Structures are given as structure tokens and as C-alpha cells.
Amino acid sequence: MTTVLTASGMALVVMVFAATLMLTDGLKKTLVETGSPDNVVVIRKGAQTEVQSGVERLQANLVESLPGIAIGSEGNRLLSKELVVLINLPKRGSNKPSNVVIRGVSSISLALRPQVRLVEGRMPQPGSSEIMTGSGIARRFQGTGIGEHLRFGMRDWTVVGIFDGGTTGFNSEVWGDVDQLMQAFRRPVYSSMLFRLADSNNFEKLKVQIESDPRLTLEAKREPRYYLDQSEAMSKFLNILGMTLTIIFSLGAIIGAMITMYASVANRVAEIGTLRALGFQRSSILAAFLSEALILGLIGGLAGLFFASFLQLLTISTMNWQSFSELSFSFSLTITTALQSIAFSMVMGLAGGLIPALRAGRISIVDALRES
Amino acid sequence: MAAGSEIVIIKNVTKSYRRGNQIVPVLEDISFTIQSGEFIALMGPSGSGKSTLLNLIAGIDKVDSGSIIIGGCEITTLSETELARWRAVNVGFVFQFYNLIPVLTAYENVELPLLLTRLSRRERRDHVEAALEMVNLADRMDHRPSQLSGGQQQRVAIARAIVTDPAILVADEPTGDLDRVSAGEILSLMDHLVQDFDKTIIMVTHDPRAAEKAHIIRHLEKGLLTDR
Amino acid sequence: MFMLKYILRNAFRHKLRALLTVTGVAIAILAFGLLRTLVGLWYLGVESSSSTRLVSRNAISLVFSLPISYKERIRQIPGVTKAGAMNWFGGIYISEKNFFPNFAIEPQAFLDLYPEFLLSPEEQKGFLLDRQGAVVGQKLANTHGWKLGDRVILKGTIFPGQWEFVIRGIYRGAQRSTDETQFFFNWDYLNESLRRTIPRRADQAGIYIVGVANPEKAAEVAQAIDASFKNSLAETMTETEKAFQLSFVAMTEAIMIAIKIVSYVVIVIIMVVAANTMAMTARERISEYATMKTLGFQWHHIAAAVFGESLFIAIFGGIVGIVGTFPAALFIEKELSQFFPTFQVTTTTTVLQLSAAILVGATASIFPTWRAATIRIAVGLRRIG
Numbered sequence: 005m006t007t008v009l010t011a012s013g014m015a016l017v018v019m020v021f022a023a024t025l026m027l028t029d030g031l032k033k034t035l036v037e038t039g040s041p042d043n044v045v046v047i048r049k050g051a052q053t054e055v056q057s058g059v060e061r062l063q064a065n066l067v068e069s070l071p072g073i074a075i076g077s078e079g080n081r082l083l084s085k086e087l088v089v090l091i092n093l094p095k096r097g098s099n100k101p102s103n104v105v106i107r108g109v110s111s112i113s114l115a116l117r118p119q120v121r122l123v124e125g126r127m128p129q130p131g132s133s134e135i136m137t138g139s140g141i142a143r144r145f146q147g148t149g150i151g152e153h154l155r156f157g158m159r160d161w162t163v164v165g166i167f168d169g170g171t172t173g174f175n176s177e178v179w180g181d182v183d184q185l186m187q188a189f190r191r192p193v194y195s196s197m198l199f200r201l202a203d204s205n206n207f208e209k210l211k212v213q214i215e216s217d218p219r220l221t222l223e224a225k226r227e228p229r230y231y232l233d234q235s236e237a238m239s240k241f242l243n244i245l246g247m248t249l250t251i252i253f254s255l256g257a258i259i260g261a262m263i264t265m266y267a268s269v270a271n272r273v274a275e276i277g278t279l280r281a282l283g284f285q286r287s288s289i290l291a292a293f294l295s296e297a298l299i300l301g302l303i304g305g306l307a308g309l310f311f312a313s314f315l316q317l318l319t320i321s322t323m324n325w326q327s328f329s330e331l332s333f334s335f336s337l338t339i340t341t342a343l344q345s346i347a348f349s350m351v352m353g354l355a356g357g358l359i360p361a362l363r364a365g366r367i368s369i370v371d372a373l374r375e376s
Numbered sequence: 377m378a379a380g381s382e383i384v385i386i387k388n389v390t391k392s393y394r395r396g397n398q399i400v401p402v403l404e405d406i407s408f409t410i411q412s413g414e415f416i417a418l419m420g421p422s423g424s425g426k427s428t429l430l431n432l433i434a435g436i437d438k439v440d441s442g443s444i445i446i447g448g449c450e451i452t453t454l455s456e457t458e459l460a461r462w463r464a465v466n467v468g469f470v471f472q473f474y475n476l477i478p479v480l481t482a483y484e485n486v487e488l489p490l491l492l493t494r495l496s497r498r499e500r501r502d503h504v505e506a507a508l509e510m511v512n513l514a515d516r517m518d519h520r521p522s523q524l525s526g527g528q529q530q531r532v533a534i535a536r537a538i539v540t541d542p543a544i545l546v547a548d549e550p551t552g553d554l555d556r557v558s559a560g561e562i563l564s565l566m567d568h569l570v571q572d573f574d575k576t577i578i579m580v581t582h583d584p585r586a587a588e589k590a591h592i593i594r595h596l597e598k599g600l601l602t603d604r
Numbered sequence: 605m606f607m608l609k610y611i612l613r614n615a616f617r618h619k620l621r622a623l624l625t626v627t628g629v630a631i632a633i634l635a636f637g638l639l640r641t642l643v644g645l646w647y648l649g650v651e652s653s654s655s656t657r658l659v660s661r662n663a664i665s666l667v668f669s670l671p672i673s674y675k676e677r678i679r680q681i682p683g684v685t686k687a688g689a690m691n692w693f694g695g696i697y698i699s700e701k702n703f704f705p706n707f708a709i710e711p712q713a714f715l716d717l718y719p720e721f722l723l724s725p726e727e728q729k730g731f732l733l734d735r736q737g738a739v740v741g742q743k744l745a746n747t748h749g750w751k752l753g754d755r756v757i758l759k760g761t762i763f764p765g766q767w768e769f770v771i772r773g774i775y776r777g778a779q780r781s782t783d784e785t786q787f788f789f790n791w792d793y794l795n796e797s798l799r800r801t802i803p804r805r806a807d808q809a810g811i812y813i814v815g816v817a818n819p820e821k822a823a824e825v826a827q828a829i830d831a832s833f834k835n836s837l838a839e840t841m842t843e844t845e846k847a848f849q850l851s852f853v854a855m856t857e858a859i860m861i862a863i864k865i866v867s868y869v870v871i872v873i874i875m876v877v878a879a880n881t882m883a884m885t886a887r888e889r890i891s892e893y894a895t896m897k898t899l900g901f902q903w904h905h906i907a908a909a910v911f912g913e914s915l916f917i918a919i920f921g922g923i924v925g926i927v928g929t930f931p932a933a934l935f936i937e938k939e940l941s942q943f944f945p946t947f948q949v950t951t952t953t954t955v956l957q958l959s960a961a962i963l964v965g966a967t968a969s970i971f972p973t974w975r976a977a978t979i980r981i982a983v984g985l986r987r988i989g
Contacts, residue, residue: 009880016873020866049764055667056694056762090665092841100854103665156664158837189668190837192804221764242859249866252635253873259628260877263621267884320862323855428982436898436981457902464900471985475895479613489899491606536899 010264011304014349017250017257018308022345023315024246026335030171031239032232034333038172039227042074042204043116046197046214049223053234054088055105058193063220067197072210074200076115083199084112087182089189091156093145103323104141105173108182116198119172125150125165128180135180136165140332144321148178157188173231176321176332198227235331238324254352257304261356265297269364276364277372286365293361294354301353305346312345313337383543383576384410384433389442391428402428405442408594410578412543415570417590418580424596426580427548433578434546435463447543464492468537472549474529476521482508482532483517489540507535511565527558534565538575545569547579551586563589607905611912615920618885622917625881629921629964630928632874637929637957638936639867641949646853646860648946652781653846655819657717658826660687660812661848663839669808670838672795677832678812683825685817688713689791689809695758695767697748704744706758706787708794709813714739717815720778727752727773735793737772741784743946745774758787763794763805780948814842871960878968882914886972893976894984903977910976914969915962922961926954 039045046067051057064085074082087108092101107113111130114120128134137148142163147154154161161180169175186192201207211224225233269276276289321332386408392401402425410416418426431437432444435451443452447466454462476485486507490500508514511531521529530550537545547566551559567589569575579590587593616622660678662668669691678687688710695706711732715723723731723739730752731737740750750756754771769789777784798806816825826842833840843851853860886893893906929949937947 006880006883009876009883013873013876013880016869016876020869050759050761051764052761090667092663092665101851102855103667158835189664245863249635249639249870252631253870255631256628256870256873256877259624259631260873260880263624263877263881263884266621266624320858322858323852431982434898436985460897460900460902463898469898471895475891475898475985477610477892477895479610479617488896492900 006264006267007300010260011300011307013260014257014301014304014352015308015311017253017352018305018345018349019312020246020253021250021348022309022312022337022341023335024243024250025341025344026312026315026337027246027320027333028239028243029338029341030333030336031235031242033336034171034173034331035228035231035235037119037170038174038231039229040116040118040200041226041228042201043227044199044201044207044210044224045227045230046199046222046224047195047230049215049221054086054196055090057195059085059195059197059222060193063222064194064197066217066220067199067214067222070210070213072202072206074202076112080112081199082112082116083197084110084116085182085194085197086110086113087185087189087191088195089185089191091154091178093148093154095144096146099146102145104145105177106135106185107177107179108185109179110182113179113198114167116200117169117174120167120169120174122165123168125163128164130181131184132181133159133161133184134164135161135178136167137163137178138175139166139168140175140321141178142166154178157185157190159188171333173331235324238331254348257352258356261297261300261353262360264300265293265357265360266363268296269293269360272364273367273372276367277369280367280369281373289367290361290365293364294357297353297357297361298350299353300357301350302346304353305349308349309342309345381412382409383412383447384578385443385445386429386433387443387445389429389432389444390440391425391432391437392440403432407442410576412576413570413574415567415577415589415591416579417587417593418578418596419582419587419593420596422582426596429596430546430548430578430580433544434467434469435459436469461492464489465540466542466544468534468540468542468545470530470533470537470545470547470550472552474521474526474533474553476529476532476536478521481518481520482513482524482535485521485532486517486536486539488536493540503539504535507539508532510538511535525558526554527561530554530558530562531565534562534569538569538573542575544576544578547577547581549581549583550579551581551583559583559586607908607912610909611916614889614909614913615916621881621885625878625917626921626924628874628877629918629961630925632870632964633922633925633957633961634928634932635870636867636960637926637949637953638932639863639870640953640956641929641933641947642944643860643863643867644950644953645944645947646856648781648783649849650846650853652720652779652783653844653849654720655822655844655846656685656816657845658814658816658822658829658842659845659848660814660826660829660840660842661810663830663841666692666811668838669810670812670840672807672809674809674833674838674840675812678814678829681825681828681832683816683818683821683828685815686713686716687812687814688717689811690813691791691794691808691810693758693763693789693794694761695787696761697756697758702748704785704787705783706789708791709788710791711737713813714788717813720782721775722778723773723775727775730772731790734770734772735790735796736768736770738769738787738789739773739775740771740787742774742776743784744787745771747785750774763798765797765801767797769793781946783946785946871964875964875967878914878918878964879971881917882910882969882972885913886910886969886976890976890979890984891986894979894981897979897981897984906979907973907977910973911966911969914972915965918961918965918968919958922958922964925961926957929954929957 047054047057048059068081068083076082089106090103091106093104094101128136142148148163150163150166152163207226214220214222214224315335316337319332319334324331389403389406391403392399420426432439439452443450451459451462483504486504487500490503508517511534513528513531551562563586566577570577581587662670672689675687675689678684690707690709693706693708715728731739750771752771756769756771758767760767795806816822822844829842830840933947933949936944
């Protein structure tokens with residue numbers, strides 16, 4: 005019984021440990037996949053997110069004319085000028101409002117983002133009041149399914165398509181024609197530009213060109229880097245929190261393991277004495293108890309990992325403090341995390357069982373036999 | 377209780393234990409009586425049921441059938457609560473391994489049964505000190521069991537057993553864990569209690585020297601009394 | 605009383621085990637307390653909301669602003685005492701690590717609508733008169749060593765450029781929970797600068813802070829305000845300050861829920877450890893309990909002994925944990941002030957911590973207590989520890 009209790013304690017701690025790692029991995033996955041390294045995001049200098057940024061039409065045209073931007077199959081430049089704003093939408097079922105990203109896109113936007121695919125309906129017609137929504141939004145927010153309507157900017161907008169962005173941030177966005185949206189929101193400036201590099205190695209050169217031009221107050225980043233920076237604060241916070249908790253919890257579990265191991269030693273003093281009298285060395289006794297502690301840790305770790313793996317079924321959506329937009333991610337279990345968790349658990353068992361095992365090794369034969 | 381009267385009456389008592397799926401009979405339809413003021417030794421091979429019989433007399437186990445009347449009270453019909461209350465006042469139990477509470481001093485161990493009565497602190501003190509005097513351990517009353525020898529611990533146990541002045545004392549292998557000298561002291565003490573204080577003592581033992589000290593020896597074999 | 609003496613002596617019978625268990629409980633209760641305080645922080649804004657203030661924002665989202673012309677119209681709504689424009693500035697002081705909230709706000713409105721920020725008459729006058737004036741909270745000033753008259757430069761993110769301010773007031777909070785890490789400066793300074801550099805962004809209020817005369821009528825006034833701007837270019841969404849703060853909390857709800865769950869898991873873990881200890885302890889003492897039953901003690905005496913011992917150890921550990929929570933919170937407040945501007949342990953938290961300790965002690969001993977209390981004497985005596 006006590007073994008079960010101790011192992012359960014350790015299992016719980018391993019769950020928290022694994023959950024933390026899985027969370028950071030899941031977060032990273034969402035962010036990193038949200039972006040292709042050949043793409044470059046251009047926003048206003050000093051703005052940390054597209055929402056805070058503003059790019060004047062003039063500046064946008066200047067950037068568009070730069071050499072180094074990839075040319076598409078139809079001879080057009082693979083560059084998209086986009087608008088990004090937030091609107092407050094109520095969730096289905098709970099009516100609780102949350103901020104949702106609306107992105108004004110051009111015909112090239114989809115091409116620039118290979119992770120995004122249209123799965124239902126069709127693309128909005130340019131020049132119309134039509135929009136399409138990411139599957140993460142369509143499910144959870146009112147009025148965002150196919151055929152449904154949203155109202156903003158004094159107009160009604162019809163959802164004509166749903167796209168799937170996988171685990172990327174785009175999955176939580178609503179897309180519409182950039183010119184229509186700029187009109188509706190009365191925004192005379194773009195938020196950002198996204199373009200594909202003709203030659204990926206040319207990034208640095210192009211970056212310097214954009215950032216040192218006195219007519220442009222812009223900065224350029226590779227797309228994955230842009231998204232990574234956006235959630236730096238959040239990941240750091242979650243990471244620190246998770247690790248602190250794990251340390252605290254593991255102290256509790258180690259104490260539990262210690263108590264169990266001490267009792268285990270105390271209960272088997274006679275056994276130890278007999279074994280020693282028969283000729284077993286102190287070191288074998290020590291090894292025996294250490295192995296027991298390790299196995300305890302192993303069992304606890306496997307159990308904890310097993311339950312932690314169910315977390316993968318959960319999706320967390322929260323607001324990113326930096327960008328004020330929805331951030332949706334799930335727990336991701338990797339082999340590395342699994343191995344680290346098992347190792348962690350065994351170390352916990354070891355830490356708990358070390359001192360009792362040392363004590364077991366040090367018991368003198370005479371004392372041991374007398375106690376029985 | 378007048379000497380010579382029947383203080384323990386055992387009538388048609390049967391008791392068996394369940395071991396796993398099997399039911400093992402221990403005592404089968406056993407009947408006998410014990411006179412007040414007697415010092416009886418119950419002997420027999422292991423498994424003969426002597427400890428079981430002792431437990432039934434002391435009221436710490438229940439019969440399957442039959443009746444036991446002690447001092448005029450039919451304990452077999454008492455509820456658990458009533459039995460506990462009856463035990464506290466009417467029986468003293470002495471164990472082979474003393475069974476003293478390690479965190480309590482000798483004084484506090486002896487005081488234990490009195491805590492279940494309505495006696496005041498001062499009254500309790502009088503009883504405890506008297507009991508410890510009787511067993512010659514008044515000077516060690518503040519010692520914990522770990523600070524006492526085997527013989528001394530058993531004497532504290534006896535003091536505890538007599539502190540409520542019960543009519544009968546029940547002892548299960550009281551000398552089993554003692555060396556010859558201490559064992560002798562304990563047995564003399566028990567004899568003293570019977571001769572000078574009219575106690576009735578029922579002792580289970582397999583030590584022939586202990587049995588010698590008793591007045592009557594009864595043998596139990598396979599749950600049945602044989603008289604040798 | 606005997607039982608107390610018995611419990612106490614038994615609790616420390618096995619010193620090492622008792623020490624380990626107490627330490628475990630202490631750590632768990634400490635962690636629980638810190639986590640609860642963390643959750644409480646989230647709601648700090650909500651807690652310090654005033655029932656006489658409303659927040660009016662663009663109905664589309666916070667990202668859109670409202671014309672400054674709305675101010676007069678809002679003032680005219682019956683039930684409104686004052687209204688002032690406020691913009692989230694989002695400026696950075698030297699590096700992003702030094703994050704603190706900074707706002708542009710109309711000075712008179714600020715002084716009228718936020719009575720909980722205590723300033724001397726000279727400081728108030730200074731703020732009103734100096735275009736570049738700024739009022740900062742005491743805690744913030746202490747963190748960066750700012751004094752009255754100091755020049756502070758913020759790097760704009762939403763409004764680009766280097767912005768220079770002069771500290772004209774350092775406010776203290778009227779209550780302990782009042783946020784003293786905020787930075788307020790003159791709205792007109794921002795607006796005039798915008799009129800010169802980016803005119804199309806000028807004359808825009810991020811939100812309006814609206815004061816109401818009667819808190820009971822807050823909902824009505826809010827609706828009246830929204831009704832008057834319905835079907836205009838910028839529709840408003842007005843709610844009480846509390847509701848406004850709550851909406852922020854709601855958006856990061858998932859994290860909060862996770863932390864709350866984790867705080868309960870801590871308790872469960874230590875419950876398991878404590879149960880382990882009690883199970884072992886009770887098992888070792890079965891023959892002792894049987895002996896006491898022989899002497900005439902009954903099941904409730906034994907139950908009290910086991911239960912009492914478990915409670916004692918748990919509460920003892922709990923108190924150690926509670927006592928340790930305060931220095932830990934102080935440490936967090938000092939060293940991690942950029943993440944946690946205030947880290948106060950509330951009385952509620954302490955009460956919850958104690959309750960948790962009691963719960964741990966109680967549940968850990970349920971099974972051992974039951975086992976010890978119901979042990980049959982003959983069976984119990986047969987066990988030798």
C-alpha cells in the first residue's frame with residue numbers, strides 16, 4: 005500500500021514536470037510552424053506586433069520595388085500588404101468576448117503561407133464583403149461558421165470559406181479583402197507586409213537595406229523569428245512557473261520516497277542482518293536498496309507519463325499578453341520529453357532513497373540480528 | 377467474593393477461527409469452573425487453544441457458542457462497549473511481551489486503566505503509587521519502559537493489571553521473555569497476590585517451573601481439557 | 605488532558621519521519637499559498653475597481669480609438685459626473701525588462717476620477733501646469749530611484765519616438781491593494797505631438813474613463829452612452845470598470861485555471877505523502893492499540909489518538925508553511941518586481957492554507973484511523989509491530 009502511495013506521489017510530480025515541457029513544446033510548435041524561413045515580415049520600427057504597427061502606402065510601395073523579392077509564376081511579385089486588427093467577438097455557448105485577429109489579405113497571402121489550406125467553401129471575392137475564418141475560430145466563436153454573418157464597420161460580412169492552419173496562429177484568424185477592410189475600419193495605412201525572398205541567403209542584405217533607408221521607418225524579420233519574439237514573454241513566464249512548481253513538487257515527492265525507503269529499511273533490519281551474516285557485502289545491501297528506490301521512481305515515472313500523455317487531447321486557448329490576440333496551442337509529447345520525465349522520476353527516487361540506503365548498508369550485523 | 381465460590385464458570389464454549397477459506401476449530405464444547413482465590417496454570421501444546429481460552433475469559437474475544445460467567449456477570453451477552461467497561465474494572469491482563477506504552481512513564485502506564493474511571497487526579501495518584509509499591513518499583517515511576525529491564529517492565533505491567541483492583545488476573549506466558557531470576561520474582565509476586573490479596577490468577581504457560589508455582593495445573597489438548 | 609499528551613508524544617516518537625512529514629506539509633502549504641496569491645494578483649485590477657467608474661471603448665475592439673469629440677457628448681448624459689480620455693501608451697523605459705503600465709490621460713479628469721491615488725496639492729498643481737508632467741506610483745518610483753523633478757524618457761512603441769517627461773507627482777495608494785506601479789502623463793502632450801507629426805492619429809481617445817454619480821445607476825448610464833453612439837462611425841461599448849478588468853482576466857482564464865488546478869494538485873500530493881506516513885505509523889502501533897483496548901479503551905479513544913496525531917502533524921507543518929509564506933512573498937515582491945509588482949498575502953489565503961493543512965491531516969488518516977479503531981484485540985495483539 006505504501007509503495008502505491010509513494011509511487012502515486014511521484015507520478016503526480018512527473019505529470020506536472022512532463023506537462024510543463026509539453027506545454028513549452030506545444031507553444032513553440034505553434035509559433036515556429038507559424039512562419040516559413042523564406043518569408044520576411046516587415047513592420048514599423050519599434051512596434052513589436054502587427055497590431056501596433058502602421059505602414060504607410062508610400063513606404064509599402066517603396067519596399068515593393070526593392071530587388072530580391074521573389075517573382076511568382078505569373079510574373080507578379082510575391083509580396084502581400086496586409087492589415088491586422090483585433091475585434092471583440094463573443095464565444096459560442098458562453099457569450100464571453102475574446103479578441104480575434106482580422107487580417108486583410110491579398111490574392112498572394114494564401115500562396116505565401118503553405119501551412120494554410122482552404123478546407124471548406126471558397127476564397128472571398130476581392131471587392132466584396134465576404135470573409136473566411138480559421139477552423140479554430142469557426143468552431144468557437146458566434147457567427148463564424150460558413151453562411152453565418154459578422155457585423156463590424158457598419159457592414160455585414162458573410163463567411164464563405166473555412167481554412168485550416170494546423171497548429172499555426174493563423175488558425176485563429178479571420179481573413180478578408182484588405183482594401184475592403186481598410187475602408188470599413190477607416191484605416192488608411194497597412195499593418196505589415198509579407199514577402200518571399202528570391203534567394204534565402206539574401207535576407208541580411210535586404211534587411212539592412214530596409215532598415216537603413218531614411219524614408220522608411222521599418223524593420224524586417226524572418227517570419228518564424230517574428231512569431232517567436234511575439235510570445236517570448238509568455239513562454240518565459242510559463243516556463244519559469246512550470247519549473248518552479250516542478251521543483252517544489254519534487255521536494256514533496258522526494259520526502260515521500262524518503263519516508264517509504266526509511267520504513268522499508270527499518271522493516272527489513274533482520275533480513276539485512278541475516279544476509280550480511282551469510283557473507284553479503286555492505287555495498288550489495290546499499291545497491292539493493294538503491295535499486296529498489298530507482299524502480300519506485302521508474303514506476304512512478306511511467307505512470308505519470310501515461311497520464312500526462314492524455315493531456316495531448318487538450319487545447320489551450322488564451323490571450324497572448326504581447327499581441328492581445330488569441331493564442332491557441334496544445335500539449336506536445338516528444339520522445340525527449342518522455343525520456344527526460346523518466347530520468348527525472350528516477351532521480352527523485354534516487355534522491356529519496358539514497359540516505360536510507362546508506363543507512364541500510366551501515367547497519368552492523370550484530371545490531372541487525374539482535375533487533376529481531 | 378468469598379473464597380471458594382465459583383468465580384469463573386465456562387459452559388459449553390465453542391470457538392473456531394477462519395484461516396483463508398478454512399474454518400479451524402480451536403475449542404470444542406468446553407466446560408469448567410474456577411474457584412475464587414485459585415492460581416491456575418493452563419498448559420498444552422501450541423495450537424491447543426489455551427491462549428484463545430484465556431482471551432475469552434478476559435473478554436477480549438467472543439465465543440461462537442456457549443456462555444462464560446465471571447463474578448456473576450454473563451460476559452458473553454455483553455455488547456462491545458459494555459465489555460470494554462467491564463474489562464477495565466474486572467480483569468487485569470499480563471502479556472508475555474509486557475505491552476507497555478513506550479511513550480509513557482511507568483507511572484503513566486499504570487495510571488492508564490484508571491483514566492477510564494471517574495477518580496480524581498489525587499485518587500488516581502494514590503492507587504498508582506500503591507500498585508507500584510506493591511511491585512517494588514515506586515522509585516522508578518518516572519522511567520520509560522526503554523529505561524527498565526525486562527523484569528522491571530513486567531512488574532510495571534503487573535502493577536497496571538492490579539491498579540483497578542480486579543477480581544481476576546489473566547496472564548499469557550508472563551515469564552516467557554524473562555531470565556530465570558526475573559521469572560522467579562514475577563512468579564513470587566503473583567503468588568503473593570493470590571495468598572495475601574485473594575486474587576484469582578489464570579496463567580497460560582509452557583514453562584514447567586512457572587506451572588509449579590500455581591496451585592492447579594490444567595492441560596488443554598486439541599481444544600479439550602484433560603486433567604493430568 | 606491525557607489524549608493530548610499521548611498524541612504529542614506519539615507525534616515525535618519517530619523523529620525523522622515526523623520531521624520529513626512536517627517539512628513536506630510545510631513546503632506544500634507554502635507553495636499552495638504562493639500559487640493562490642499569484643491567482644489573486646490576476647484579479648488585482650478587478651479588486652481595485654471603483655464602482656463609480658465606467659470604461660467606454662470602441663465597440664469593435666480596444667485596438668480602435670474614439671474621437672475626442674465624444675467627450676462632450678458623454679458628459680451630457682444624465683448621471684455622468686466627469687469624463688476623460690485615456691490612451692494606453694505602451695512606452696518602454698530603457699529596456700523591455702522594466703515593463704510597467706503607462707498611460708496618457710487628461711490631467712483634470714485623472715485627479716477627479718482617481719481619488720485612490722493620493723497626491724499633495726503641490727503635486728496636483730504641478731501635474732496640471734506642466735505639459736510634460738508625469739505622475740508615477742510610489743513603488744515604481746522606488747524601483748527606479750525617481751524623485752520629483754527628475755526627467756524620464758520613454759521609448760514609444762505604438763507612438764514612435766523618444767518621449768521626455770518630468771516627474772511632477774509620486775502617488776501613494778489609498779488602499780494596500782492599490783497599484784502603485786503605474787505611470788500617467790498629460791494627454792495633451794501626446795495629442796499636440798501627434799498633430800504635428802501624424803495628424804491623422806491625433807484627436808483620438810483610446811478609451812474614456814467616465815465617472816457616475818450613483819453606482820446603482822451604472823448599468824443604465826452605460827447603456828445610455830452606447831445608445832447615443834449607436835449607428836455612428838465609432839460605436840461604443842461601455843461597461844463598469846470591474847467588468848472591463850474582468851474581460852482581461854477572462855481572456856487569460858485558461859492559465860489561471862491551470863494554476864488553480866496545480867495548487868490543488870500540490871495538496872493532493874502531500875495528502876498522499878501524509879497518508880503514507882500515517883499508514884506506516886498506525887501499522888507499527890497496532891499491538892499498542894490492541895493493548896489499550898484490552899485495558900478497556902474503546903474504538904473512539906483509539907480513533908482520537910490516530911486522527912489527532914495526523915491532524916497535529918499536518919497543522920504543525922501547515923503553520924510552518926504559513927509562516928514561511930510571508931518572507932517568500934516579500935522576496936518575490938523584491939526580486940521579481942518586474943513580473944509581480946505586488947505580492948501581498950491576503951488573510952483569505954492564510955485561512956485557506958490552514959484549512960488545507962487540516963484537510964490533509966484529516967484525509968491522510970481516514971484509512972489508518974478506521975483500521976486502528978476497528979482492530980479486533982486478539983488479532984492486534986498477535987502483531988508484533
